[in-house]
Amino acid sequence: MITPARRLTAACALGAALTACGTAPAPQAPQAVRRPTLAPSPAALAPLFEHGSRTRGRTVALTFDADMTADQGTRAAAGERFDNPRLIATLRRLDVPATIFMTGRWAEEYPAQARAIGRHPLFEVANHSYSHYAFTDDCYGLPALPRKRMRTDVERAFAAFRDAGVRRTVPYFRFPGGCHDRRTLETLASTGVTAVQWDVVSGDAFATDADAVARQVLDEVRPGSVVVMHCTRSAAPATERAVRKIVPKLRKRGYRFVKVSELIGAAPASP
Numbered sequence: 001m002i003t004p005a006r007r008l009t010a011a012c013a014l015g016a017a018l019t020a021c022g023t024a025p026a027p028q029a030p031q032a033v034r035r036p037t038l039a040p041s042p043a044a045l046a047p048l049f050e051h052g053s054r055t056r057g058r059t060v061a062l063t064f065d066a067d068m069t070a071d072q073g074t075r076a077a078a079g080e081r082f083d084n085p086r087l088i089a090t091l092r093r094l095d096v097p098a099t100i101f102m103t104g105r106w107a108e109e110y111p112a113q114a115r116a117i118g119r120h121p122l123f124e125v126a127n128h129s130y131s132h133y134a135f136t137d138d139c140y141g142l143p144a145l146p147r148k149r150m151r152t153d154v155e156r157a158f159a160a161f162r163d164a165g166v167r168r169t170v171p172y173f174r175f176p177g178g179c180h181d182r183r184t185l186e187t188l189a190s191t192g193v194t195a196v197q198w199d200v201v202s203g204d205a206f207a208t209d210a211d212a213v214a215r216q217v218l219d220e221v222r223p224g225s226v227v228v229m230h231c232t233r234s235a236a237p238a239t240e241r242a243v244r245k246i247v248p249k250l251r252k253r254g255y256r257f258v259k260v261s262e263l264i265g266a267a268p269a270s271p
Contacts, residue, residue, distance in 0.1 A: 040189055049264055051222075052263030064087070082232045087240040094243075104130030104131075105131060106128075108163075124170045198228040
């Protein structure tokens with residue numbers, strides 16, 4: 001999750017007739033299709049992806065961070081909600097594909113929701129770490145993860161997805177807080193993941209003004225953009241309302257919503 005300093009956080013709202021951050025699971029066979037990744041750099045760094053092609057049509061990827069930090073279990077037990085069923089239901093109703101960057105701890109807390117999201121054809125689930133601890137020092141107040149535990153943390157998140165029954169996982173990773181450096185990219189190179197950042201910050205973290213969030217996205221989106229938003233109702237309560245404003249306006253401009261995997265698959269090969 002990205003703190004207010006980065007203008008990011010998490011959003012997913014209430015849905016009475018829904019099961020978790022999605023509705024009842026839609027039975028789907030496991031996908032055998034291999035998801036596209038970027039090639040590692042010649043310097044043996046994990047590849048980093050921020051946006052797609054600016055010239056291959058009007059596509060945009062909405063991404064949602066389903067955050068939960070490893071030490072937030074007591075807050076969840078006390079009633080704080082880190083999920084957002086209404087947001088996922090809105091994406092389904094509007095027929096909007098999306099990539100959900102999920103922490104392993106979130107999948108453990110909401111296994112039915114993780115499973116429902118991970119089995120629905122509109123969505124793909126990517127890795128946002130297990131613990132949501134920072135991969136660098138000084139990352140907006142997040143606890144820092146020792147380098148020797150970074151790879152294990154990523155692998156533990158994928159294991160949590162498997163345990164929850166998530167089927168549509170993709171080999172993409174988003175750093176908690178977006179914080180990374182050369183050292184972290186070196187550490188993750190052997191995991192085979194593509195690190196996915198963004199070029200449009202929605203500003204939904206802790207925001208209550210859906211109009212302001214929508215305006216920020218609409219002002220900044222360009223062809224190939226990756227928009228970062230959140231799927232945690234306690235930390236991003238305006239996100240679902242903002243999505244209802246963003247989607248029809250971007251479609252009116254001729255944009256087509258895609259998953260991150262489609263943007264990466266259309267990226268030109270490295271020389």
